[in-house]
Amino acid sequence: xxxxxxxxxxxxxxxxxxxxxxxxxxxxxxxxxxxxxxxxxxxxxxxxxxxxxxxxxxxxxxxxxxxxxxxxxxxxxxxxxxxxxxxxxxxxxxxxxxxxxxxxxxxxxxxxxxxxxxxxxxxxxxxxxxxxxxxxxxxxxxxxxxxxxxxxxxxxxxxxxxxxxxxxxxxxxxxxxxxxxxxxxxxxxxxxxxxxxxxxxxxxxxxxxxxxxxxxxxxxxxxxxxxxxxxxxxxxxxxxxxxxxxxxxxxxxxxxxxxxxxxxxxxxxxxxxxxxxxxxxxxxxxxxxxxxxxxxxxxxxxxxxxxxxxxxxxxxxxxxxxxxxxxxxxxxxxxxxxxxxxxxxxxxxxxxxxxxxxxxxxxxxxxxxxxxxxxxxxxxxxxxxxxxxxxxxxxxxxxxxxxxxxxxxxxxxxxxxxxxxxxxxxxxxxxxxxxxxxxxxxxxxxxxxxxxxxxxxxxxxxxxxxxxxxxxxxxxxxxxxxxxxxxxxxxxxxxxxxxxxx
Numbered sequence: 001x002x003x004x005x006x007x008x009x010x011x012x013x014x015x016x017x018x019x020x021x022x023x024x025x026x027x028x029x030x031x032x033x034x035x036x037x038x039x040x041x042x043x044x045x046x047x048x049x050x051x052x053x054x055x056x057x058x059x060x061x062x063x064x065x066x067x068x069x070x071x072x073x074x075x076x077x078x079x080x081x082x083x084x085x086x087x088x089x090x091x092x093x094x095x096x097x098x099x100x101x102x103x104x105x106x107x108x109x110x111x112x113x114x115x116x117x118x119x120x121x122x123x124x125x126x127x128x129x130x131x132x133x134x135x136x137x138x139x140x141x142x143x144x145x146x147x148x149x150x151x152x153x154x155x156x157x158x159x160x161x162x163x164x165x166x167x168x169x170x171x172x173x174x175x176x177x178x179x180x181x182x183x184x185x186x187x188x189x190x191x192x193x194x195x196x197x198x199x200x201x202x203x204x205x206x207x208x209x210x211x212x213x214x215x216x217x218x219x220x221x222x223x224x225x226x227x228x229x230x231x232x233x234x235x236x237x238x239x240x241x242x243x244x245x246x247x248x249x250x251x252x253x254x255x256x257x258x259x260x261x262x263x264x265x266x267x268x269x270x271x272x273x274x275x276x277x278x279x280x281x282x283x284x285x286x287x288x289x290x291x292x293x294x295x296x297x298x299x300x301x302x303x304x305x306x307x308x309x310x311x312x313x314x315x316x317x318x319x320x321x322x323x324x325x326x327x328x329x330x331x332x333x334x335x336x337x338x339x340x341x342x343x344x345x346x347x348x349x350x351x352x353x354x355x356x357x358x359x360x361x362x363x364x365x366x367x368x369x370x371x372x373x374x375x376x377x378x379x380x381x382x383x384x385x386x387x388x389x390x391x392x393x394x395x396x397x398x399x400x401x402x403x404x405x406x407x408x409x410x411x412x413x414x415x416x417x418x419x420x421x422x423x424x425x426x427x428x429x430x431x432x433x434x435x436x437x438x439x440x441x442x443x444x445x446x447x448x449x450x451x452x453x454x455x456x457x458x459x460x461x462x463x464x465x466x467x468x469x470x471x472x473x474x475x476x477x478x479x480x481x482x483x484x485x486x487x488x489x490x491x492x493x494x495x496x497x498x499x500x501x502x
Contacts, residue, residue, distance in 0.1 A: 002266070004408055009263035012107040013411050014276040014404070016258035018042025018374035019215040021361070022128070023252070029132050031141030032065040035123035035254030036073060037080035043119075043256040053258050054081050058115040061089040061102040061154075066249075066364035067129050068141055069093065072150045076142055077121055085119070091365060092157035094259040095282065095393030096326065099368040100124075100400025101154055104281035104415035111413045116264045122255030122366035130250060136355050142437065150315075160394045162289040164429040167496065168457050168469035174234075174246055175443055176290055176395040177329035178238040179459060183238075183439035184297030184331055186487050196240060199330035201225035201244055202344050202351075203358065206327060210355025215370065217251045218363030231259040236451045239442040239482070247328040247362030255369040257376075270404030276376045277313060279386070280312030280403040284418040290395050291459065291467050292424055294361050296439060297331065302390065302419035303339035305401040308418040313403040315386055315409045317341060320403070322387035326370040327356030336390055353378050353387075363394070372402065379406050428466040430496060435460035435468065437489045440481055456481045458499065460491060470499050 003009060018039040030038075044054045060083065061469060062073035064191050070076060074088035089105065091098030099122065106118040132139045161171065170176055172458040185195045204224050205360075208372045210216040227244045230236045234244050235449065261270075284305035317340050333351055337344050344351065353374045354360035357367050368391035375387040383406045391400035411422040439459040443450040456478050458470045470493055472478065480486060480501055 007262055007408055008112050008412055009261060010113060010277055010412065011262040012110040012407065013265050014042035014257055014259050014278065014376055015265050015270045015274050016047030017375050017376045018046055019370055020254045021215045021217060021252065023217065024127060024131070029128040029137065029139050029229050031125045031139060032068050032070065032073060032123040032250060033076045033080060033142055035125060036062065036077045036256065037253060039123065039254035040077065040119055040121050043258045047258055047270050047274055047437055049251065049270055052268055053117050053260060054119065055083050057083050057085050057117045059087040059089065059106065059109065060085045060119040063098045063102065063366045063369060064091045064093050065122065065124055067124045067126045071146055072144065072148050074150060075148060077145060079142045089152045089154055092153060092155040094336050094365065095155050095398050096365050096367060097391045097393035097398040097400045098155060098365045099372065100281060103259065103372065103402065104283065105154060107278050107281060107413045108415045110259065110261050110410045117260040119256065119258060120369065121254065121256040122369050124363035124366060125252045126250050127134040127252045135180065137458050156398065158288065160397065162291060162470055163494060164427055165289065165291055168471040169455065170457060173328065173395060174238050174241060175441060175457065177331055178241050178441035179239060179439050179457060180290065180296045180396065181329065181331040182441060182487065183459065184334060187297050188197035192485055196228040197224060199245065200228040202330055202333060203227050205350060206352050206356040207359045209350060209352050210359035212357050213374065214362055216355050216359055217248060217253065218359045225360035230451065235446060236444040238444065241329065243360060245330060247357035249362050249364065251361040251363050251369065253361050253363040255366060255373050257369065257373060258388055264410055273380060276379050276404055276406055277409050278402060278413055279405055281413070281466060282308035282312065282401050282416040282418050284399045284420050286397045286420065287422055288397060289422055291427055291469065294423040295427045296459070297335065299335045299339055299396050300422040301399050302336050304418035304420035305399045306340055308416040309322035309401040309403045312414065313386070315403065319386055320388045321352060321382065322375060322383040324353045324375060324389045325350050325351045326368065326390045326392040327352060328362060328392065332392060332396055335396060335417060365429050375404060379404060415433050426466040428462050428468040431462055431468040432493050432495065433462065435462050435493055436489055437491055438467070440487070442478065442482055453478050453482055458494065468493065470496065472497055472499055486500040
């Protein structure tokens with residue numbers, strides 16, 4: 001074969017994709033190394049070149065696993081595959097933006113001649129790990145000394161929470177995203193019922209997409225009522241979120257990509273109908289702490305990364321036929337759709353190709369590797385069209401956007417670190433005095449008698465626009481927020497855990 005006329009031989013191209021899902025009830029308890037290696041074997045088969053590209057890889061990059069925190073997953077996977085890469089890369093311990101950041105780096109390395117063949121993989125085995133713990137079974141997963149390190153670690157491992165956020169009990173994603181969800185509801189001017197219908201409808205549509213995804217963890221269509229109604233199997237986690245409205249981390253899933261230069265793809269005999277080109281890849285970082293963002297229900301960083309990726313591809317969002325917006329929680333999808341100017345309910349252009357992190361599965365940091373692999377298959381079936389995927393880490397904090405097509409790119413790939421334009425909001429920890437309820441969430445704990453609210457976390461704005469947090473645990477205040485809806489109400493803050501509704 002010969003390269004298309006005018007194509008730079010260093011043009012990076014995605015030639016093989018592989019995914020693996022090991023569901024409960026299937027034999028074995030695979031670990032991250034086994035799942036990641038199998039995903040790359042499948043990517044090799046998908047490329048039509050078998051294991052040739054795997055064995056000849058210059059570099060292997062891995063998304064850091066959470067279920068077993070290997071310091072260099074790529075080295076273990078390379079040994080499984082019989083590969084001898086010159087370099088291994090791995091993302092920092094936490095961050096769902098990692099797949100796109102790593103892909104950007106690999107593609108640029110290829111474009112600049114530092115690599116010819118690159119492998120990118122990641123996997124999680126939380127379901128198998130939990131099953132082993134419940135059954136008292138020792139899993140046969142390889143060990144790795146903490147002193148084994150990759151050639152390069154990619155990303156920011158800065159702590160995600162401020163002191164004020166920690167003091168209010170906002171220590172995990174579900175609480176932050178629930179608070180941001182309510183901030184968005186306030187801006188949309190919706191009451192509780194209207195809002196549940198909106199996010200339930202969004203998630204119901206994702207569940208229907210998952211039904212058609214052979215790699216989905218839970219390919220079952222869910223109605224709005226199924227999703228938003230609390231039941232013993234769908235407990236309230238932190239209002240307005242039930243269990244079925246949040247990412248499902250308890251999965252066994254792996255994904256792998258083979259990226260190489262056009263020259264290497266041609267030399268390996270990869271059929272042209274396998275080729276998918278990265279046209280644009282951008283990353284961006286939000287104002288780091290959620291409570292220091294001007295608007296908790298918006299993301300200037302997603303908008304900036306999106307503009308940069310689309311500009312690099314030379315297309316606009318209206319030219320993109322296929323989308324996958326990172327869907328750990330409903331607010332994340334809505335904020336991204338808002339940043340791109342997309343409706344959330346357009347049947348002709350759904351916002352996911354996989355079904356999202358609740359239904360397709362949320363394997364730790366690695367979801368976007370699955371969405372890119374799925375997008376590649378979608379684009380092969382719709383040649384010349386464009387697809388866009390987004391990646392997200394922490395609390396709508398770290399972002400990646402990729403634009404792909406089987407159509408050759410207009411220019412050689414270049415990764416972009418976009419600079420969002422955002423105003424910072426002052427914070428007022430320990431503030432007492434008059435304020436306005438900007439947002440709130442009620443976290444729930446599971447008890448023998450059912451789900452019980454344990455507190456209400458309130459984000460309030462002072463008269464001069466600063467933000468403060470209150471975590472109130474008294475029964476009267478909790479009841480005021482569970483039985484009523486004091487969003488936008490005036491309050492008097494008398495202590496870090498006490499407010500009076502005015």
